[in-house]
Amino acid sequence: MTPERKRLTQLVPRTLLRLAAWSLCLIIIGWAVSYVVQGVAALRIVMLPVAIAFLLTALLFPVTRRLRAVGMRPIYATWVTILIALAVLGGTGWIIGVRANDEFPRLVTQVQATAREVQGWLQTGPLHLQPTQISEWIDQIAAQVTQQREQITQTVLTGATVALEVLASIVLLLFVTFFLLKDGDRIWSWFLKAFGSATPRVDRAGRAAWVTLSHYVQGTVAVAAVHGVIMGIVLAGMGVPLWAPLAVLIFFASFIPIVGIFFAGAVATLVTLGAQGPIYALVFIGILIVEQQLENHVLQPLIVGRALSFHPLAIILVLAVGGIVAGIAGAAVAVPIAAVIYRALPELMSDPPVALPPGTATPQKGDAGPPEAAPATEAAPATEAGLPASAAPGPGATADPGPRSRTSGEEAPGVPETAGSGTAAQAPATPSEAPRPR
Template sequence: MTFAKTYRLAIAAGLGLLTVGVAALTLYSVREVLVQVIIALFVAVSLDPAVRLLIRHGVRRSVAVAVIGVLVLAILVGFVWSLVPPLVGQAGDLLANIPHYQQELQDRSRTYQEIADRYGLTERLTEFARTLPAKVGGGALGVLTGVFSAMLNVLLVTVLTIYFMADLPRIRRGLVRLVPRANRPRAAQAINVVVDKVGGYMIGNLIISLFAGVSSFVCLFALGVPFALPLAVWVALTDLIPLVGATVGAAGCCIVALVTGDVTSTVVLLVFFVAYQQIENYLIAPRVLRNTVDLSSVAVLLAALTGGAILGVVGALMSIPIVAAVKVLMTPMVEALNEPPPREPPAEPPVPIPEPRGEDSSKLES
């Protein structure tokens, strides 16, 4: 190999590494925007089944997107408008009454009293409750900045979601064009299946969380547990988290019921959550998610851990339907590999040639 050829190869390799480095640095610089784009695309895919339902009834796609967008926005605004004032008030009362509840629990339980005296829990909780208003007031500017940034992020995700919902058919056609022409029908079918499964899974999870929140609120209100509304919202939000979310929500409610109420209410609440989890796992979830893909517990756990490590709670929520979509795409290939090879038809036996007899045989020999 000549020196000139070696030099050209070195220059090409260096330019390739430089290009890869610049691309990686660019992606890292715009990572927050990319996360927002991914979230918006995911929300658009999740709402696409509702849009197509209106389209099947003769509504144009632009009108259907507008209707779904206004409906979702109205639900969110109504939910926040009816929830935030009592939620803030009851959460403030809960934080303000922490020392009182802690003292009552200490008077009722000798074991807790010994633990509190050993580790100084009473003094720590009292100091935390006393300094919390000052911390909140001192960090008001930071809180306002965070709220304003969150509102801008929500607005950006909302606008991107609307654009993606309106142009989703064009995006799907563009993805299909990236595939060679011979494989485009199969690619289009795979994209349609993925969109259907992801949308069905997300809408189904939201419905299940709504069931969990409403039933928890009814039980908490019937038992007279204080702060029933924020606790019910806590259960609904944690129920979205795969595997451990329902347990975390139930544990929080039981702890609050034990601190603010009595042992009987806590036991009844614990029995309710255990019974509700069985109903949700074997009755509600199979009916709501009957059109989605079933995943094993190991796959759900690994997907949730991986998604949570990458994007936090949002990643944990998005990872499950993504893995389900991958399973949908991989299932035909796995089934094709497991099919037995076609059987070859049995070979026909050779036709015997009759030997000549008598004079004919002697003539042939001569």
């Protein structure tokens, strides 16, 4: 220790020095993370389509792989996969549009009837409100809407301006997804060339991240499908209009953990309340809570796996960060990105396991070093580093390829007798075998 450092440790406690060092490291890391977040937020028009393209690739790649397995060329397999996905999305959208167009007038009629029932209950129920009070509330709500009309109009115009950006993002999304499905392995091999000696470590981290992403996306889609089908059956059984669009809304909202199901459940509850009244709405809320608990404690661990689950607090924080950076789309991709980073970092930071020769004993905890060499007077073990006893050469000796009897110790024809440290004819006498002077 230098005199200056010794004097510093005498003036400042060692604990305070360590805290200062850790604080400096945390400040530097926070500064770097803030710049990364700002860069991602500035490039969200590019980053979000790329992130969603990876999610779609993880979902669609099993189809492409099976098409390749039956002999289809990669380009054709990719095109067939993309067309199947577009057909499914287009067909679903067409069915939802037709159902919504047919059932929306009935929904409006039922909502008006429910509003009249609620107004009558407010007047004749325990609240005993006067019609003038109800009219005043309605007028206040209308005034608030009128005051916010300018802001609503500006929001609509801003949304129309952003439509071109959304269209460009969709084109980029399809483009990236197509080439990831077609040339994903070649792109990964090209990407690894930039890391030199760290290529094996980066390769392990990337493969672990891809396995995690695939399991997460495929499991989440399965869970969301089960959730949407069950809620759709419940809504249809209650006679709620627009049950098919609501089921699809619940399906897509399930991709945003915790927050998404609350939003979709609230919309479905409001529609049920307006169409069928408060009793049906309360029944739907109870069924939704029970189904959500079954999903969290049975379906999610069974399909997605406990290895990919996060604590609810971590999910809320990740969703908050994703929503701040990129809105609803950022919240949708935040959890899978966090899962990928969580699984890839250990592989990136750890060293690869060292492959031991066959037959070598694994060092136990507490071993100070390699095992000591056996004395020259003792016979070598039957196998040393996976070689026969006759083939275990000593220092400076040449390994003999010929066989040797393990039981009698007789040498094979044409092969001199060997010992653990070399041939018997050339081995020097040990101190115990040297003649003692008289």
